[in-house]
């Protein structure tokens with residue numbers, strides 16, 4: 001199984017605090033049945049400026065440690081990029097990258113609203129042959145109030161990724177209900193851990209998959225798994241519709 005969103009690299013952001021914690025996280029990931037994980041440290045201007053080069057270097061180092069310790073997990077480089085009006089400049093300047101250098105780029109919205117320049121940003125990225133994946137839309141306050149906003153972004157060609165913990169109820173029953181609504185409406189394409197540590201922000205993908213299987217069937221679980229694989233290998237992502 002592949003996890004396309006994690007903060008497993010040490011000392012980059014509010015995720016893993018040190019290499020020991022990264023190793024523990026890797027062990028937990030393996031327990032979940034994860035074989036490949038994309039490290040997506042935050043890239044936020046003025047806060048966490050984890051550029052492409054740094055992420056690639058840290059990914060290489062972590063893989064080396066895991067290899068030496070015989071932990072069967074492969075880490076691939078990526079970023080979770082907070083949207084900004086200079087995002088395209090950052091792309092042009094090689095500061096940001098797609099997930100495992102694919103055309104799929106993981107974007108983070110502010111928590112409380114969807115900036116009006118978002119549609120333009122999707123278009124500008126598409127002009128660069130990039131496809132945005134919107135991270136955890138189920139936690140954006142404006143999308144919760146008006147899911148049509150997400151639908152419009154998806155019509156424009158974006159994909160979306162729900163956090164496993166949102167499905168399991170970690171962020172409350174409202175988030176859980178809304179996440180299931182997004183799956184049911186075909187408004188999401190990926191389930192990922194967004195794991196930050198071995199404590200309260202762990203993996204939960206296996207638990208989320210059980211709930212998805214119960215509500216939407218085995219095909220739904222397989223669809224999400226295949227899409228994560230398609231991202232890692234730069235293949236075409238599938239639309240998913242389950243009723």
Ligand SMILES: [Fe+2]
Pocket residue numbers: 005006007080135194
């Ligand atoms: Fe994240």
